[in-house]
Each structure stands twice: as structure tokens, then as C-alpha cells.
Amino acid sequence: MSMRTAMRTSAMAAATATMTMMTMTSAAAVPSWEHDHLNQQDPKAGVRPVKCVGDSRGMACYADSGEWFSANDKKDDERSVVINWELLDREGQLMRRGNAWKTGSSNWGYRNKSFPEYDRTRFRLCTGKHKGHRTDSNCTKWRMSNA
Structure with missing residues (x-):
């Protein structure tokens, strides 16, 4: 050769x-999907939602202080509301992502997460079938917040 x-x-x-x-x-x-349920108690102690999204199906909120997600399902039907969320680093790279499911209607559900400081969180409200964790494509627009 x-x-x-x-x-x-x-x-x-x-x-x-x-x-x-x-x-x-x-x-x-x-990153793989994290699956949570919005079944923790209302934090009440100084945690206020700073950003919310919603429509006729429900409302989803995120509080930077303490990294709390909350949601309310406004419709008593076979669909659940679910928060899709993504954690982005300073450069906009996807670091973590997940779903937080709210089963049952007429009350609020809560979930606390732990995110690094200075990263950004975006979230939206969707509906889906809780069994099998199947989210519909019918979602609100993404809402950006700082973690």
C-alpha cells in the first residue's frame, strides 16, 4: 500500500x-422523561405562582421560589391535565424534562422539584390519559420562567 x-x-x-x-x-x-404526580400538600408558606398558563381545561402554574408546580383540572371527564416541563441551562440546552400529572378534577395538585439555580424552566398545560402516561398534542403554548 x-x-x-x-x-x-x-x-x-x-x-x-x-x-x-x-x-x-x-x-x-x-434526557429521559421524569414522571411525577401533583399530589403533594399545598406549600402555602410563602410560595406564590409567578407564571401560569391555562385554558378551558385547566390551569398550570410554576413558582420560581422553591420550584413548585401546581395544576387544576377544570373538567370532570376521562382526561387528566398534565404539566409538560423542561429545564434549560444558560445556553438553552435541554438538561431535564418531565410530566407532572393531575388526576381528578375540582382541586389543585402540587409537586416540588429541585432545579439548579440560574437555569430556566419552561412549562405548558396539556391533557392526556394518565394510564400509560400518554399526553395529547393539544397543549397551551410554552411559558418561560427562571429557576
């Missing part, structure tokens, strides 16, 4: 290895 052929082969192998590593890194970088 000539020196030129050996160098081409080596360069192609290096490029293939780099592309493989990049593919593996980006696939591994997507």
Missing part, C-alpha cells in the same frame, strides 16, 4: 470514528 493510500485510509477511519462519537453523544444527551 502506498503512503498516499495509507494516509487516505487513516483519514477516512478518523472521520468515521468522529462521526460515530458525535452521533452517540447527541443521542445520549437527550
